[in-house]
Amino acid sequence: MNETKQKIISVALDLFSQYGFSAVSIRDICKAVDIRESSVYYHFKNKQAILDELLQHFESTATGLMSRLEQELTSVQKDSEGNLFEKTCDCFFEEYLMDEYCNKMIRLLSIEHFNSDEIRQKYDYWVLDKPLNFQTKVFSLLMEAGVIEKADSRYLAVKFYAPIFLFMQRWLLSGTLTEDRKQIFRENAYGHINHFFDETGGL
Amino acid sequence: MNETKQKIISVALDLFSQYGFSAVSIRDICKAVDIRESSVYYHFKNKQAILDELLQHFESTATGLMSRLEQELTSVQKDSEGNLFEKTCDCFFEEYLMDEYCNKMIRLLSIEHFNSDEIRQKYDYWVLDKPLNFQTKVFSLLMEAGVIEKADSRYLAVKFYAPIFLFMQRWLLSGTLTEDRKQIFRENAYGHINHFFDETGGL
Amino acid sequence: MNETKQKIISVALDLFSQYGFSAVSIRDICKAVDIRESSVYYHFKNKQAILDELLQHFESTATGLMSRLEQELTSVQKDSEGNLFEKTCDCFFEEYLMDEYCNKMIRLLSIEHFNSDEIRQKYDYWVLDKPLNFQTKVFSLLMEAGVIEKADSRYLAVKFYAPIFLFMQRWLLSGTLTEDRKQIFRENAYGHINHFFDETGGL
Amino acid sequence: MNETKQKIISVALDLFSQYGFSAVSIRDICKAVDIRESSVYYHFKNKQAILDELLQHFESTATGLMSRLEQELTSVQKDSEGNLFEKTCDCFFEEYLMDEYCNKMIRLLSIEHFNSDEIRQKYDYWVLDKPLNFQTKVFSLLMEAGVIEKADSRYLAVKFYAPIFLFMQRWLLSGTLTEDRKQIFRENAYGHINHFFDETGGL
DNA sequence: GATGAATGAGTGTTCATTCAT
DNA sequence: TATGAATGAACACTCATTCAT
Numbered sequence: 093m094n095e096t097k098q099k100i101i102s103v104a105l106d107l108f109s110q111y112g113f114s115a116v117s118i119r120d121i122c123k124a125v126d127i128r129e130s131s132v133y134y135h136f137k138n139k140q141a142i143l144d145e146l147l148q149h150f151e152s153t154a155t156g157l158m159s160r161l162e163q164e165l166t167s168v169q170k171d172s173e174g175n176l177f178e179k180t181c182d183c184f185f186e187e188y189l190m191d192e193y194c195n196k197m198i199r200l201l202s203i204e205h206f207n208s209d210e211i212r213q214k215y216d217y218w219v220l221d222k223p224l225n226f227q228t229k230v231f232s233l234l235m236e237a238g239v240i241e242k243a244d245s246r247y248l249a250v251k252f253y254a255p256i257f258l259f260m261q262r263w264l265l266s267g268t269l270t271e272d273r274k275q276i277f278r279e280n281a282y283g284h285i286n287h288f289f290d291e292t293g294g295l
Numbered sequence: 296m297n298e299t300k301q302k303i304i305s306v307a308l309d310l311f312s313q314y315g316f317s318a319v320s321i322r323d324i325c326k327a328v329d330i331r332e333s334s335v336y337y338h339f340k341n342k343q344a345i346l347d348e349l350l351q352h353f354e355s356t357a358t359g360l361m362s363r364l365e366q367e368l369t370s371v372q373k374d375s376e377g378n379l380f381e382k383t384c385d386c387f388f389e390e391y392l393m394d395e396y397c398n399k400m401i402r403l404l405s406i407e408h409f410n411s412d413e414i415r416q417k418y419d420y421w422v423l424d425k426p427l428n429f430q431t432k433v434f435s436l437l438m439e440a441g442v443i444e445k446a447d448s449r450y451l452a453v454k455f456y457a458p459i460f461l462f463m464q465r466w467l468l469s470g471t472l473t474e475d476r477k478q479i480f481r482e483n484a485y486g487h488i489n490h491f492f493d494e495t496g497g498l
Numbered sequence: 499m500n501e502t503k504q505k506i507i508s509v510a511l512d513l514f515s516q517y518g519f520s521a522v523s524i525r526d527i528c529k530a531v532d533i534r535e536s537s538v539y540y541h542f543k544n545k546q547a548i549l550d551e552l553l554q555h556f557e558s559t560a561t562g563l564m565s566r567l568e569q570e571l572t573s574v575q576k577d578s579e580g581n582l583f584e585k586t587c588d589c590f591f592e593e594y595l596m597d598e599y600c601n602k603m604i605r606l607l608s609i610e611h612f613n614s615d616e617i618r619q620k621y622d623y624w625v626l627d628k629p630l631n632f633q634t635k636v637f638s639l640l641m642e643a644g645v646i647e648k649a650d651s652r653y654l655a656v657k658f659y660a661p662i663f664l665f666m667q668r669w670l671l672s673g674t675l676t677e678d679r680k681q682i683f684r685e686n687a688y689g690h691i692n693h694f695f696d697e698t699g700g701l
Numbered sequence: 702m703n704e705t706k707q708k709i710i711s712v713a714l715d716l717f718s719q720y721g722f723s724a725v726s727i728r729d730i731c732k733a734v735d736i737r738e739s740s741v742y743y744h745f746k747n748k749q750a751i752l753d754e755l756l757q758h759f760e761s762t763a764t765g766l767m768s769r770l771e772q773e774l775t776s777v778q779k780d781s782e783g784n785l786f787e788k789t790c791d792c793f794f795e796e797y798l799m800d801e802y803c804n805k806m807i808r809l810l811s812i813e814h815f816n817s818d819e820i821r822q823k824y825d826y827w828v829l830d831k832p833l834n835f836q837t838k839v840f841s842l843l844m845e846a847g848v849i850e851k852a853d854s855r856y857l858a859v860k861f862y863a864p865i866f867l868f869m870q871r872w873l874l875s876g877t878l879t880e881d882r883k884q885i886f887r888e889n890a891y892g893h894i895n896h897f898f899d900e901t902g903g904l
Numbered sequence: 905g906a907t908g909a910a911t912g913a914g915t916g917t918t919c920a921t922t923c924a925t
Numbered sequence: 926t927a928t929g930a931a932t933g934a935a936c937a938c939t940c941a942t943t944c945a946t
Contacts, residue, residue: 094908094909096909096910127910127911128910128911128912129911130910130911130912130913131909131910131911134908134909134910134911135909
């Protein structure tokens with residue numbers, strides 16, 4: 093809606109996700125937006141409020157994305173499961189881990205997650221627990237459908253997600269996100285997925 | 296060495312690893328050491344120098360530990376490999392990931408790794424690349440010795456280490472390091488190791 | 499008159515008389531009136547103008563009140579002087595010192611009287627000189643009428659008013675004006691008046 | 702002891718007692734002391750701490766003075782009471798109400814006494830209650846000694862002190878304290894004292 | 905009549921660092 | 926070895942005010 097406010101939000105995300113919340117001053121943000129420092133306080137109560145709005149917006153975005161993925165999971169026919177899995181991973185990679193906006197937010201969470209319990213919880217949830225829970229659900233469904241053998245779906249999720257998480261740390265959160273790094277991540281991730289299904293059998 | 300300098304180093308490690316480098320002021324350190332702020336500058340050129348010394352000491356410690364592990368690896372008889380692997384993991388977990396000193400340093404690296412290329416490199420090396428390379432070497436040796444089937448030893452290392460890395464993030468770097476969290480980590484990690492060898496076959 | 503302007507004036511009086519002029523921001527006033535800060539400047543040239551209008555209104559009110567008292571003083575028959583004195587005091591106490599509006603304004607003057615010569619003069623006039631002059635006139639009249647002995651009417655006025663002034667400071671200007679405090683003031687003040695006339699003889 | 706700290710204290714007293722605590726900025730103080738703003742924070746935790754130290758020092762000074770007066774009161778022979786009273790008043794006027802340091806502090810209390818309960822209490826105590834209590838004790842002693850007739854010593858104290866208080870407000874706290882104003886105060890105050898004793902009889 | 909948006913000047917405060925002793 | 930004293934640069938934030946709409 094409001095143009096200046098949007099600019100502030102956007103610049104703040106860029107800077108916070110690169111240098112961390114406390115290393116970025118209101119001055120820095122204002123320089124980039126080209127407004128005077130006092131103007132920020134017309135749009136936001138204080139510096140923290142910018143971070144809060146950023147976090148809140150991310151959570152609703154991520155909630156939307158993940159619930160979309162979950163819905164697709166239960167609404168498709170059985171014969172398309174291989175396809176579905178591929179699509180789900182694609183979406184999770186491209187629209188979450190590597191999406192410009194979400195990647196910045198995940199970066200921000202990972203930078204700030206040691207600073208406050210609140211952010212630590214969000215980080216743990218959105219980067220570790222939620223993806224693991226989602227993946228667990230996926231494997232449960234595949235087992236019910238008889239596509240893969242019955243086993244400990246939670247551990248299967250860990251085995252599946254842990255390398256993804258490691259590649260993300262290595263290529264998507266370390267340094268600037270370039271197309272090159274994205275490509276390396278994709279190769280590693282899809283390589284892992286292929287191996288994984290060869291072993292797990294099926295699909 | 297010098298007593299005061301040691302105290303500063305030790306207190307700085309405690310605080311930096313908990314709140315991050317820039318969030319800790321010289322004042323904070325001095326309060327804990329019970330000296331005046333100006334005294335710090337007798338022992339260190341500036342604040343950064345404290346961090347540098349911390350990093351340097353860690354690198355030589357970690358180098359020592361890892362080369363010890365590597366040496367043990369090549370010097371033992373073949374019939375003890377199962378045992379050796381177990382010992383190696385034990386050592387890596389207890390004396391590296393969960394050791395009070397090393398855990399604090401890893402925490403510090405993981406807090407600060409977005410701040411400078413220098414630290415990012417160290418983080419990537421000591422938390423991701425080095426352990427992966429070591430594990431790769433382990434599996435290569437096991438393959439040569441015919442203990443496990445020949446395969447892509449690098450990918451095997453990823454499959455082995457990624458869950459460890461994930462559990463570390465979840466339990467050893469998130470929040471305060473308590474005995475409870477250590478125990479949860481151990482259960483998860485050893486659970487994974489057992490599963491892993493059941494599947495990989497052998498040992 | 500204008501409704502919004504009235505609200506601003508009224509809220510400003512409440513806040514200024516409680517916290518002082520400079521401690522109250524335009525924001526504070528607007529929050530209480532529920533308008534935006536820029537709107538104030540439609541009704542007033544600047545913050546000072548609100549104070550000016552408050553002062554001006556008080557001065558005409560107080561002028562009205564005091565001249566009414568003075569008029570009554572000269573227009574009544576001699577046999578009612580005791581009654582008159584009582585009535586005059588009553589009016590001065592209830593409609594001036596303890597009247598909600600006037601009390602707030604006197605508070606405001608007493609808070610701000612160190613800030614500018616202008617307000618200092620008004621404070622000195624309305625809280626010290628004017629009441630003393632009035633009282634001097636009262637005693638002069640009573641002397642002329644032979645009700646009390648001839649004496650230094652000015653000093654008599656000081657002896658009469660000073661305790662009232664002291665009780666006012668203690669009970670009517672210190673802290674919030676409650677019914678309890680008003681009552682304590684009344685008891686002290688009327689106690690003083692009775693003593694005073696026993697001594698002065700007469701009435 | 703410390704020169705700079707003393708200067709800050711002294712300048713702060715000058716400015717606070719003239720313009721009020723919040724109207725004086727750290728910048729103002731530093732300009733007068735000729736130090737940089739950050740230096741203040743070496744000597745004081747924050748702005749409030751300067752005020753606190755000022756208040757604390759005044760209270761111990763005033764406590765000292767008043768207890769000295771009280772001690773003298775009980776230690777002198779009966780035949781010197783007239784003399785004593787005069788001396789006591791002199792001391793109270795010259796070393797308390799008109800003493801450069803104490804006058805500034807009383808001014809400060811009277812400026813700030815509406816701002817916080819803490820200061821309001823100190824103001825009420827040191828400007829109203831304590832002097833009244835002291836005077837009450839004086840009259841009690843004089844009554845016991847038979848120098849003046851037995852009567853309500855508290856009301857006598859009010860009658861005695863209220864005009865002093867009024868003259869103080871008018872001449873010692875309103876505007877700058879000049880020798881002229883001091884002289885006017887003295888004339889008014891001693892005039893009152895003489896009248897008072899003519900009436901009270903005795904001495 | 906009212907307000908959304910912006911701003912310049914100022915406020916108290918923190919911090920790493922210096923330097924004479 | 927240690928520290929008392931000082932400082933420049935930065936920081937988040939507040940405030941009265943302006944002006945186009």
